[in-house]
Amino acid sequence: MQIENIVRKFLIEGEPVSCKEFGSGHINYTVKVLTDAGNEYVLQRINKYVFKDPVRLMENVSSVTDFLRSRVDDPRMALHYIPTHEGPFYFLDDEGEYWRMYDFIGGFCLDAPESEEDFYQSALAFGRFQHMLSDFPAHTLFETIPEFHNTIDRYRQLKESIAADACGRLSSVQADVDFLMEREELGCTLQRLRESGELPLRVTHNDTKLNNVLLDKDSRKSLCVLDLDTVMPGLSLYDFGDSIRFGAATAAEDEQDLSKMSMDLHLFEVYTRGFLEAATSLTDREVELLPMGAFVITLELATRFMKDHLDGDLYFKTAYPGHNLVRARAQMKLAADMQEKMDQMQQIVAAVVKQVRG
Numbered sequence: 178m179q180i181e182n183i184v185r186k187f188l189i190e191g192e193p194v195s196c197k198e199f200g201s202g203h204i205n206y207t208v209k210v211l212t213d214a215g216n217e218y219v220l221q222r223i224n225k226y227v228f229k230d231p232v233r234l235m236e237n238v239s240s241v242t243d244f245l246r247s248r249v250d251d252p253r254m255a256l257h258y259i260p261t262h263e264g265p266f267y268f269l270d271d272e273g274e275y276w277r278m279y280d281f282i283g284g285f286c287l288d289a290p291e292s293e294e295d296f297y298q299s300a301l302a303f304g305r306f307q308h309m310l311s312d313f314p315a316h317t318l319f320e321t322i323p324e325f326h327n328t329i330d331r332y333r334q335l336k337e338s339i340a341a342d343a344c345g346r347l348s349s350v351q352a353d354v355d356f357l358m359e360r361e362e363l364g365c366t367l368q369r370l371r372e373s374g375e376l377p378l379r380v381t382h383n384d385t386k387l388n389n390v391l392l393d394k395d396s397r398k399s400l401c402v403l404d405l406d407t408v409m410p411g412l413s414l415y416d417f418g419d420s421i422r423f424g425a426a427t428a429a430e431d432e433q434d435l436s437k438m439s440m441d442l443h444l445f446e447v448y449t450r451g452f453l454e455a456a457t458s459l460t461d462r463e464v465e466l467l468p469m470g471a472f473v474i475t476l477e478l479a480t481r482f483m484k485d486h487l488d489g490d491l492y493f494k495t496a497y498p499g500h501n502l503v504r505a506r507a508q509m510k511l512a513a514d515m516q517e518k519m520d521q522m523q524q525i526v527a528a529v530v531k532q533v534r535g
């Protein structure tokens with residue numbers, strides 16, 4: 178089906194005059210649409226390999242966006258999904274693909290902070306998101322990807338892929354796999370604290386990369402949080418940690434020159450300040466474990482990239498052969514650096530918490 182005909186299924190203003198692929202997400206296919214009425218929209222095809230139940234996923238996303246829209250002053254601070262002429266917030270095409278559309282808010286996303294203020298703004302956005310959803314009825318949310326950040330389960334899945342060695346790639350990555358396996362116990366600590374009830378379950382975003390925050394094109398202040406597909410009950414520490422993993426790293430997520438990859442402690446401090454200023458309801462135990470959140474989520478993503486490399490690149494979009502291995506190695510390098518800097522990160526958190534909370 179032609180992309181323009183998919184666009185016409187939604188209740189938008191005007192006729193599509195241009196539809197261009199854009200964005201740098203690894204999961205969905207994203208298109209920017211311009212109409213002859215001068216309006217701009219985002220059209221997305223939901224990745225069915227990743228999200229097994231797109232209908233319930235859209236129920237989650239629409240209830241969360243409705244809730245957020247009732248809390249914000251500026252309508253640009255929450256996504257606005259557009260229904261089809263038939264009423265639902267998705268369109269199912271002849272090939273069984275699910276599509277959805279939302280207003281293009283007129284901002285921009287970054288793949289790396291251009292200044293510490295950009296990063297601070299993203300911390301405020303994710304902290305506010307955490308705070309605004311603190312009284313959302315979590316039990317009404319469907320788990321769009323079960324066990325998404327359950328590191329114990331992620332290790333189980335990695336071991337399955339190691340045992341299957343579906344593409345015969347294991348022997349060439351044995352040293353990398355050993356690195357991951359040596360850190361299994363440490364990687365599972367937060368999940369165990371969640372299971373014992375020491376860490377509270379909250380409504381979390383679960384994919385808090387900088388490129389999932391929209392910045393205002395004039396003021397550069399953070400407007401809203403995008404990519405709500407993985408909003409589910411989870412740990413606040415992973416929302417914090419994933420932002421650090423992506424935005425406080427000194428190199429891109431898929432940097433090939435590992436000597437360039439480390440964690441910038443100054444950016445860690447900047448983000449910690451913004452997040453704690455906005456997410457005021459975190460418990461002392463959560464605050465104390467924020468550095469561990471950064472380390473664990475980085476290690477977890479390394480296991481996910483490695484699993485996908487062993488499986489034959491089925492999950493993440495790749496740009497070249499071996500891309501997932503490059504990503505896994507970059508994340509392992511970053512995790513190792515975080516492990517070395519754990520004491521320094523803890524000192525920073527303690528100092529920031531004193532300033533922010535008094």
Ligand code: ADP
Nearest residue numbers: 200201202203204205207281282285286388404
């Ligand atoms: P994915 O699951 O593929 O990451 P996203 O919803 O995050 O899907 O969209 C992919 C990317 O498209 C985002 O990371 C961002 O770069 C870009 N994007 C999406 N919506 C907007 C928007 N309203 N304005 C600017 N960029 C956007």
Ligand code: GN1
Nearest residue numbers: 201202203204205227384404407478
């Ligand atoms: C994926 O969709 P995107 O690109 O924002 C992934 C995250 C990973 C991230 C790594 C649903 O996020 O979990 O951390 O890639 N999303 C899903 O860049 O698996």
Ligand code: MG
Nearest residue numbers: 202388389404
């Ligand atoms: Mg995204």
